Amino acid sequence: MSALFTEFNGVAFKNPVICASGTFNFGEEFKRFFPLSRLGGISLKGLTLEKREGNDSPRIAEVYGGIINSVGLQNPGLEGFLKDYLPSLAQEDTVLIANIAGNTVEEYCEMAQRLSQTDISIIELNISCPNVKKGGLAFGVEPKGIESIVFAVKKHCKKPLMVKLTPNVAAISDNALAAEAGGADSISLINTIRAMAIDAKTRRPVLACITGGLSGRAVKPIALRMVYECYKAVKIPIIGLGGIFNAEDAVEFMLAGATAVQIGTANMINPMAAVEVIDGLERFCYDNNIKNIKEIVGGLII
Amino acid sequence: MISTKATVVSNAHLSCGIYKLVLSIPDMPEISCGQFAMVSCGNADGILLKRPISIHDFDNKTVTLLYEAAGKGTKALSQMQESVDLDIILPLGQGFEIKNYKRIALVGGGLGVFPLFSVIRQHADVEYSAYLGARDSSHLVCADSFIGRCARVRLATDDGSAGEKTYVTSLFKEDLARYGFDAIFACGPKPMLKALKAITKDTDIPVFVSMEERMGCGFGACLTCTCKTSSGNKRVCADGPVFDINEVIL
Numbered sequence: 001m002s003a004l005f006t007e008f009n010g011v012a013f014k015n016p017v018i019c020a021s022g023t024f025n026f027g028e029e030f031k032r033f034f035p036l037s038r039l040g041g042i043s044l045k046g047l048t049l050e051k052r053e054g055n056d057s058p059r060i061a062e063v064y065g066g067i068i069n070s071v072g073l074q075n076p077g078l079e080g081f082l083k084d085y086l087p088s089l090a091q092e093d094t095v096l097i098a099n100i101a102g103n104t105v106e107e108y109c110e111m112a113q114r115l116s117q118t119d120i121s122i123i124e125l126n127i128s129c130p131n132v133k134k135g136g137l138a139f140g141v142e143p144k145g146i147e148s149i150v151f152a153v154k155k156h157c158k159k160p161l162m163v164k165l166t167p168n169v170a171a172i173s174d175n176a177l178a179a180e181a182g183g184a185d186s187i188s189l190i191n192t193i194r195a196m197a198i199d200a201k202t203r204r205p206v207l208a209c210i211t212g213g214l215s216g217r218a219v220k221p222i223a224l225r226m227v228y229e230c231y232k233a234v235k236i237p238i239i240g241l242g243g244i245f246n247a248e249d250a251v252e253f254m255l256a257g258a259t260a261v262q263i264g265t266a267n268m269i270n271p272m273a274a275v276e277v278i279d280g281l282e283r284f285c286y287d288n289n290i291k292n293i294k295e296i297v298g299g300l301i302i
Numbered sequence: 303m304i305s306t307k308a309t310v311v312s313n314a315h316l317s318c319g320i321y322k323l324v325l326s327i328p329d330m331p332e333i334s335c336g337q338f339a340m341v342s343c344g345n346a347d348g349i350l351l352k353r354p355i356s357i358h359d360f361d362n363k364t365v366t367l368l369y370e371a372a373g374k375g376t377k378a379l380s381q382m383q384e385s386v387d388l389d390i391i392l393p394l395g396q397g398f399e400i401k402n403y404k405r406i407a408l409v410g411g412g413l414g415v416f417p418l419f420s421v422i423r424q425h426a427d428v429e430y431s432a433y434l435g436a437r438d439s440s441h442l443v444c445a446d447s448f449i450g451r452c453a454r455v456r457l458a459t460d461d462g463s464a465g466e467k468t469y470v471t472s473l474f475k476e477d478l479a480r481y482g483f484d485a486i487f488a489c490g491p492k493p494m495l496k497a498l499k500a501i502t503k504d505t506d507i508p509v510f511v512s513m514e515e516r517m518g519c520g521f522g523a524c525l526t527c528t529c530k531t532s533s534g535n536k537r538v539c540a541d542g543p544v545f546d547i548n549e550v551i552l
Contacts, residue, residue: 022524029523029540032303045525053535058516060526062375064348067518074525074535206516216350268519269350271305271391 003285004278004293006040008237008259009160009185011121013040013095016293017250017278020241020264021046021099021124021164022071026085027092033271038278041095043188043262044081046126048100049107051077055131061197061206066216066243067265068195070209072131073101078111082118090119097162101126105139105149109156116158123159125150125184128166128191130213140166143178150182160185162239165230167219168194172226173233180234187230188239188262190223216265217243224256231257231298245273247280257298303521304331308341308390310382311364316443320413321380323355323367325390333360335420336397336487336512336544339367340520342389343375344382353379354517354539356417356489357393358444365392368416368444394520395543398510400425403484408432408452409474409498411490412441417512418489419444422451429453431481435470435490439463471497483507488547496552509547513538 004015018041019027025045027036036042054074061068076084081098089096098120102108112123127140127149139149146163154161163179165172167190179187192213197206205211223242230238240258244250245266253261266273285293308325316322323341340352353375359366371380382388398421400406406428408418415434422430430451435458436442442464448455456473457465466473471494478501488498489512502509515538518524522540529538530551536542 023519025523025525029519029521032521033305054525054528057526057528059528060516060518060524062349062351065350066348067350069518069524069526071525074528218348265350268524269352270389271519271521271523 003290004281006260006294009122009162011095011160013260015040015278015281016254016260017274017281018043018095018097018239018260018262019267019274020262021126023264023267026089030267030271034275037093038275039094040260041097041121043097043099043124045075046073046099046101046129047075047078047081047111048073049078049102049111051075051080056208058206058208059212061212063195063197063214064218066214066218067268068197068207068212068214069192070131070207070212072209073129078114086118095121097122097124099124099126099164101129101132105152108149108153112153112157112161116156120159122162123157124162124164124188125153126164128164130166130168130192130194130211131209137166137168140175141169143174146175146178147182150179150184154183162186162188164191165189166191167222167226173229176230176234180236184236186237186239187234188241189230190219190226190242193219193222215242217245219243220249224252227253227258228256228300244277247277247284250277250281251284251296254293254296255298255300257300259297303391303394304329305389305391307387310384310386310388312384313380313382315380316368317440319371320441320443321369321371323369323379324364325367325388326364327390330362331393333357333365333393334397335424336417337393337395338417338543339365339390339392340394341367341379343379346378347374349375349378351375351518352389352391352520354520356512357420358416359419359423370413391520395539396541398487398544400428403428405429405431405482405484407474407477407481407483407486409470409486409488409490409494411435411470411494412437414488414490414494414512415442415444418487419447421487422448426451431477431483432456433458433470433474435459435494437461469497470494471501474498475501478502478505485510488512492552495547499547499552502547510544511547511550512543513545513550514543
């Protein structure tokens with residue numbers, strides 16, 4: 001058996017590397033660079049019940065070691081996804097994770113219910129998008145809000161439910177505990193950190209929306225700390241993300257307690273990034289005589 | 303489209319912070335005019351993203367990119383010496399389609415002049431009329447290469463230091479009724495494209511414009527470089543950069 005094979009929430013992954021929502025669209029654009037079957041899984045572009053056009057451009061600013069985006073969940077809507085994207089995606093030999101965002105609790109529930117009847121393996125509850133006015137972050141900041149939305153969605157969700165947490169909170173471990181109490185099967189973190197960029201020459205914000213979400217190398221130390229704190233707090237599997245660019249970064253997240261990792265911003269810079277992380281993890285296992293990558297999860301030596 | 307390493311053959315300063323980068327590419331893919339490349343600027347000074355740069359010229363071994371060293375990334379790129387390897391993704395986007403056009407007007411302003419040269423290099427059997435504009439003569443770095451390859455080249459500068467002291471769109475307007483163009487290809491700042499749209503709105507000549515927006519990945523995945531069109535948001539990198547002028551909302 002492959003050293004990278006892993007399993008959580010009853011779902012088998014050929015490796016613990018998942019492409020992160022919002023940086024991979026629905027995978028089509030990456031097929032020119034590698035077969036999607038190389039991936040452990042794909043967390044698909046965030047879906048809303050109705051089609052969304054997203055925010056005005058510019059939607060991206062580069063900052064030191066990172067990017068700030070304000071895309072605003074542009075997506076074809078649940079119907080469009082089911083009709084135009086899922087049939088061909090379902091042919092791919094990789095785990096499909098649907099990332100869902102609603103304006104209301106009812107919308108989240110409806111989407112979870114409908115996606116439960118499809119080839120999607122896991123549903124990722126996006127209560128952490130900083131770029132939409134309604135929904136998104138509104139449900140994901142206070143522990144009480146998290147517990148109640150997770151509890152509500154869980155009743156309509158026949159697939160494992162992964163809850164994606166925002167770092168823009170007082171105590172991340174309280175929020176992880178709230179997700180667990182609500183019935184989450186796993187948690188993924190971190191979503192982007194609210195941030196802004198200003199052009200000193202023009203005296204204007206770079207983004208049309210003024211603020212957006214920071215990701216990339218710059219956020220990795222914060223993400224690692226949060227994964228570590230959540231690992232100490234909860235029993236459910238943690239999927240770590242935030243500035244993972246290579247296998248060494250992935251190993252660090254797993255040592256902090258992540259069962260699997262997601263690759264986000266790196267996909268935008270190097271389309272082969274996720275595959276390079278997978279190859280690097282394989283080498284890491286071989287070089288260190290590790291039979292299965294699970295051995296290192298939470299293996300941080302204090 | 304490939305993601306590969308390209309070797310710097312030369313990276314010369316032309317004028318006013320504008321550089322000419324020639325890259326040799328071992329496994330050269332097929333390119334068509336008006337497409338662009340995403341070029342790594344290294345990782346100094348916290349730079350992550352590749353930079354989108356239009357393809358100015360190409361053959362079966364090299365691509366030539368003209369760019370302005372304007373920000374952190376392109377300034378770092380301007381320091382890249384001969385024989386350095388750069389990560390590059392190319393060719394990207396939907397370029398200009400020649401179809402069966404016999405007489406094409408090229409309208410370029412500022413940096414927008416650069417990609418238009420790839421059109422005349424790829425399709426030499428078309429009659430071109432070029433209308434090229436810039437701030438002043440020293441910013442019109444590649445106008446000379448259009449001369450001799452086009453039936454006519456008219457230049458406009460803000461200060462009259464090259465060609466006429468007027469807008470490039472004014473020169474184009476004078477010639478529009480005269481030469482019976484089959485199509486118009488344009489690239490330049492938004493005010494220029496807006497003026498072009500106003501000038502051509504009563505004709506039925508197809509007008510194609512190459513758009514610009516801040517980009518992330520460059521190959522259609524991240525949805526950051528959208529522009530508004532009559533049929534909703536479209537990705538400048540993958541659905542464009544060339545659009546029908548009647549489709550984009552300028």
